[in-house]
Amino acid sequence: MIHFFHVSKVYEKGNRALHEVNVSIGKGEFVFLTGPSGAGKTTFLKLIFREELPSYGRVVANNQNTIALGKRQIPDFRKKIGVVFQDFKLLENRTVFENIVFILKVLGYPASFLRDRAFYVLKLVGLQHRYNDYPRQLSGGEQQRIAIARALVNEPLILLADEPTGNLDPDLSLEIMALFEKINSRGTTVLIATHDREMIKQMRKRTLHLDHGHLQEHRK
């Protein structure tokens, strides 16, 4: 499902984020990506959904080489990948409900499907009662849960999450992880970038460790 072949990413001024990374993540796997801040976790995720391109090597996600993707193919490629961003990236001038429905609209879902589906995912993250609020009216943890709901709403083939429990208390973090497991059990490949070691220990899943751009793997 996700393959990195000799991938290196060098930013401007020679700042190297990833170095010779080779890894494969199979369909339906649940994988943690861990490492200290600045290790390259976010870059790793950005390379998968083609927000960034590798400086060297090749990234293949969902059988598509991200370098070979034409500009017009990018939206279709991204439609199959759900992303929970570290900074949430919610549309500030839209309500919670509109933030979720918007995704379904631009993905071309029929109008009759939108409302039920939006409330279904809001219920999953326990925020159906905040549907009419704007993101600025929510706490950091609530915004994070909305970002998760948005990523799940179209049942993507791959789910990427960048520090999805960073703003949540331990109980809620466990609930969210259980939700990710549930999604994963339906066949979605889940890749979660986190530095929450306790969580990783508890979940006992495959873990990729990034350190200064170098990848090491721990299988549990």
Add this chain to the structure above:
Amino acid sequence: MKLLIDFSFYIREGWANFTRSRMLSIFSILIISVSIAIITLFSTVFFNVDTYLKGMENNPVYSIFLTPDTSAKEGKDLALYLETLKGVSNVKLVLPDEGMKKLAKRFPLAGEIQSSIEENPLPISIRLRINTTAVASVKQVLKPYSIVESIYSPHFFLSQLKSLSSAVSFFIALIAVILILASIFTIYNVIRITILARQNDIAIMQLVGADMKYIRAPFTIEGTLQGLFGGILGALFGSGLISVIRAHYLAHFQYLPFLSRITSLPLSYFAGIILLSITMGLFGSTLAASRIDYV
């Protein structure tokens, strides 16, 4: 069905964008409306001059001036004879006093001059309409009449007026093109600013997989709405301006009578002007939206 759903999405998003950036939209609408008002003003002048010229061309009025010693009876006989000719209509004998009255009405100065010299210098004349195909034969018929001093044909005046009108039309068209380009440039820049202001939203939409048409189309709708409202406001403003100018200034232009009779544009012209404004909005905003690039 999908097309309809997509279109209603663009309209709703476009309207939301339009109301969200209210100040910018108002600024853009005002600029467009000023351009459209000026275009409406010019179009009205052009339309009226064109109608006047066409009227003159289709129904030219000739004047046959008779020699000073011609009696009223001789004039009347000639007028009666002219009425019998083919292609001649509206024959009217104008005696010197009546001629002076008409002249004084159109040019008050001429009346003052006449009263100071105490003698009417105008000869008897015959006003008539001649079908263009009959002009040559009528002139031929009049040749042996020694009482005919000269025949005034409006064609020279008409051709002079036409060449003046086409020169003015070119000038008007040039100004209209400049105004249209300025409006498109304004809409382009206003939409560019709103795109820059919503860059964050655009990036988010792209990252979640929104197709470019979903991102660009609302901006195009926003610019088109600016064109529509600017067009309506400009057309109203322009026609209001014409009413004011007609009532306060043109009514006194006695020596250019068609100016005092200037009419408003027909509805089809207004529809055309508003359509032009919508096209300007569509073009400017499409140009601006096409510059949104993929993240």
